[in-house]
Amino acid sequence: MAVTGRSERDLAARLADSEFVRVAPRAEGESIAAAGVLLGALAARSIPFQARVVPLTEDLPEEATVPIGFADGFAADRPAGAVAADLARELDHDPEPGLALASRLLGGDDPETDLERRTGVGIPTADLADGLAHSTLFHASFSGEETAAGAELAELADDDRMVASLAALDAVGSESASERAATAIERALRPHATPEGPFETAEGLADVLDCLARDAPGIALALAMGHDVRTSALDAWRAHSKAAHSAIREADTGRYDGLFVARIAEGPVETVARLVRNFRSPEPVTLVVSETEAGAAGDEGIGEAMAGAAASIDGTGGGTLSRGVAQFDCPPEAFLEAFREAMT
Incomplete structure (x- = not known):
């Protein structure tokens, strides 16, 4: 179901007339975020739906009305988040901007947005040591270790530019850093602020969704649907991050x-x-x-x-x-x- 142009309007019309919609995102952050955007529109229109996250090792569910993230499925030729946002608008619903942007960012896109960019690093929490230590947008010497991140921050006086420089120089400047690191770190810098969202930045939301997609897909989907699961989502994100960064070191x-x-x-x-x-x-x-x-x-x-x-x-x-x-x-x-x- 490649959805582009006129077919978006056609699909939106079919969804609006549906008695029941089954949405099936794959277990990765981009698809789950896109599903959240679409499900928000369905809920606003009181269209009954069911959603299930599909592991990457499973095939496309035959019963799925809208499969997201499959090679021959929904948005095969465009970023899933972009198509989901267009479908939401066709259904007369404005998607939550932080979630819509998070899906686009996870798909490698960097679209224009009304969200304000600020200096610093794209983390989900207001606590810098917590956010830097547990981010999986980069790997640095202090990653996975909140005490070590706090020690690095101790002399920076909460200066966002210096925090960004700390993360970038540490992640890119080590002898083991790859040439790709200089480009990859840009994803974490100058984040989009989301004061109305569950987390501090769209980049932070994207990070949490991607980490939870496999370990805690139910929480990830609930988060994308706008449910109040902030605490459990952050707990799962921290555990996932610590395990990932520890594994890299060993x-x-x-x-x-x-x-x-x-x-x-x-x-x-x-x-x-x-x-x-x-x-x-x-x-x-x-x-x-x-x-x-x-x-x-x-x-x-x-x-x-x-x-x-x-x-x-x-x-x-x-x-x-x-x-x-x-x-x-x-x-x-x-x-x-x-x-x-x-x-x-």
Whole structure:
């Protein structure tokens, strides 16, 4: 269901006349945020609906009225957040601007918006030490450690520009930082303020949604739908972040032709793969492997390669163009070799 131009109006008309709508976002932040935008419009029109987050390893649900994040589904040719916002307006509903922008940002888009940009770093909390330590928009020496982040901030006098410089220099300036880091860190800087939203910035909301998409998809969807789950969402975000940053520090890494591999004992493999690729990997594709699962990040073909690699060793896998996940019951080295073959 590629939705563009006139088809947006057609779909909006069909949704307006529907007796029941089933919305199925994939388990990644962009799709869940886009689903929240659309569900807000359906609720405003009193259109009955059901929503379920679909793991990346599962296929498109046959019963879904609006599947979001699937290769041949809703918004296949445009950012899901942009299409969801257009559909909401066709249904005479103005989407919550912070949520709409968060979805666009998660999709790699940077649209014009009425939200004010401010200096500093895009975190969800007003507490700088908390926000910097637990952000997964970057990986720095203090990431995952609130006490260490607080010590770094102690002499900055809450100056937003100095805080941004601290994050950028630490994330980009280390000897292990990749060339990609200088571009990746920009996603965290000069954030859009969201005084009417549940968190401090749209970037912070995007970070929380992306972290919760797999660990706590129900909370992520509730957050995107506007329910009051701020406390539980932040708790889950902090736990996810700590596990990811700890795994990066303890990882054993190896480099192949076009592939950077990080072996970890445990942790959120998708987030670790994204952070390692953006801030540590010298190769275009990163694979993170634990004892029973793997996550990968790259520019294209990742989900397909993860699905193929998993199938070849009787596991399960899937994902999107740029990210993927797999579960398996074999030695991690066997999955690594299967993934390398699938990428060729």
